[in-house]
Amino acid sequence: MAVGHNFIVREIHAANYRSLRSIRFPVGALTVFVGANGVGKTNLYRGLQLLQAAAAGTLALELAREGGMNSALWAGRRRADVPVRIALSAGFGGPASGSDTVYSYRIETGLPAPSGPGAFALEPQIKEETLLFHHGGRATKLLQRRGPALVARDCEEGRVEIARDLLASETALASLDEPQRFPEVHAIRHAMLDWRFYHSLRTDSDSALRRPCLAVTTPTLAADGSNLAAVLATLVHIRKDSAALDRAVADAFPGAVLDIPYPESHASFGMIFPDHPRRVFQAAELSDGTLRYLALMGALMALRLPAFIALNEPESSLHPDLLEPLARLIAQAAERTQIWLVTHSERLALALAKHGGVQPRTVLKKEGETWIEGLTQIGRFEGED
Structure with a gap:
């Protein structure tokens, strides 16, 4: 055998x-499952x-x-x-x-x-x-x-x-x-x-997503997202390919730019928004929805994806306008690995049917x-x- x-x-x-x-x-x-609570x-x-x-x-x-x-x-x-x-x-x-x-x-x-x-x-x-x-x-x-x-x-x-x-x-x-x-x-x-399960991407004030992490080359996002800054820095400064990240940010946040400085002992990231072009908003300052979306980007766009990704209600905390870009991210990631998700958002399910070619x-x-x-x-x- x-x-x-x-x-x-x-x-x-x-x-x-x-x-x-x-x-x-x-x-x-x-694979997409949709249903009420x-x-x-x-x-x-x-x-x-x-x-x-x-x-x-x-x-x-x-x-x-x-x-x-x-x-x-x-x-x-x-x-x-x-x-x-x-x-x-x-x-x-x-x-x-x-x-x-x-x-x-x-x-x-x-x-x-x-x-x-x-x-x-x-x-x-x-x-x-x-x-x-x-x-x-x-x-x-x-x-x-x-x-x-x-x-x-x-x-x-x-x-x-x-x-x-x-x-x-x-x-x-x-x-x-x-x-x-x-x-x-x-x-x-x-x-x-x-297999990797992403359902614990906390965005409260004590969330690991809001803190810098150790600067170690990191190909895959941890289940709690605690190494998100290192995942993003790996794509930009090790792989030297920020084009896909830039497109994903522009798709979700028109006019915004993801700021990922070259790390020393710790990696960090922030966002520059069109209303304040000279100001970098650090991870600790970002809204819950923005931070959660960036974490999902890290999960779905990392250098090396897990063999199987499971998402439980990824739409939580997201503005409805982010569901269409999220569906595009998920569909693109499904070309690299298996993705299985459950959602109660009919809007996200329909967007996944459109961009992923699947029947929820x-x-x-x-x-x-x-x-x-x-x-x-x-x-x-x-x-x-």
Whole structure:
């Protein structure tokens, strides 16, 4: 089996997590979900974060932070004879594999058995975990974990039992980090760890966005935007290409100019506006909307984009006139990486349809369950192959 490194997310499935009773949906180069507050858009977003947490080995911790399994479980009616478990899975393909899933990763978490060893009473416990390679209609198990037992496919010996004392809260995907022996497992984990979630771009007075940062060549924006000044300085002074940044600023703020001085120990940035052409407004002085838009520019225009970018309501704090330029930024970035976003702005969704050539999907709730309009039970949208 050849090991690729440019994995594309093809499909996501989540079951028994909050308002997600059981939902499977395809993922494209640019995936846009729009819906009102309270329909479960954030739960879709959070499901992606939990999958990444499995790759990082922090899934049980993340669920515990939500209040534990009792808070995170589907709150609707459940069959009494079926184990109570949250199931999450992702399908991956190569850039040239069309819509085909080449690898699929699935993990199930549940509550410990009464008086069972290895976990606290309400602690999320990893029950099952698999990584499959799909080829020619067949599925080869690269990793299979049931409880503490772990079997994996070694690149030399084939299927082997792994003598490793896994705790109930540990994921096999994170613990089996031996790239030479298990290259496929390592490659999928590496791809998932490269996902980036941008929902914590704070703009209050104490925000890291408003402060200079250490001057270190920086190709990718941090999840909280704390290295934004270094990302911008890298583009302008290391890559020596400010043309795209200048166009993006002019598109969003006609007549304004982004000021990025050559850094010494720290990098900083400011804006010059046409009303005050001789005055540089530093990051600490910028409005919340202007600062947030510049942070989104840093996320979408950085020198090296993550393998997968997820945006949760990126329109927050933005003036409506900025939504059209934002849609253009997102569409351009989708030519370099995968972008997945949820929004409650119909205006942004329509602009993304126009500039990104995608059909936004409406998220709704029916009988307490989050669903996507036009999605069939087999996980495809009506009218699509």
